[in-house]
Amino acid sequence: MIIKGIENMDGGNIMSQIQQGGKFVIYTYCFSIILVTFRRSSNIYFIRAGEGSVKKGLKYTLLTLLLGWWGIPWGPIYSIGGLITNFRGGKDITNEVLASLSGQQAQ
Template sequence: MKIIGIESMTGQELSHELDRGGRFVIYEYTFSVLIMTFKRSSDIYFLKGGENAVVKGLAFSGLTFLFGWWGIPWGPIYSIGSLFTNFSGGKNITNEVLAALSSPQ
């Protein structure tokens, strides 16, 4: 997965933003095609301290709201879960990303 939001940041700038409350999050989205329902995760997003996580996830919530419900029975079930995650600010995976970034490749 790629990380969106750190493209031009140095390690020092990233550390500073993390100290200010920055975090890495992923969003969920659900879409249904006839009888099949798919629940997926977005790329990783870096949110700077004070940045609104719910607003960043609105595109994924909109996709879920429009296309997630149609598969029965999993469409509504997965859609509710995805919307709950996104409107809670996404899934915070900061610790996992920092562990992966600090481990030798």
């Protein structure tokens, strides 16, 4: 699993940031090729406490705006869903990441 934004941070720093409002998020995007639409998720991003999360997902939002609409019927549907998710700051997956990390440490 690739997590962007935790470089040079240890587990204590990450947990401290989460307690202050930090979170792990993913962004969604889609692109269409004629009649085929692909919906994907970004790598995981760590958003520190007080940091905006919409800006980090901007490249996925732009990709969807430019290339997502063209597949019928799913292009517009997936594009609208992805744009809503990204403009809300991405999908918060903090609990899932913490569960995964604690499971790896227990082994």
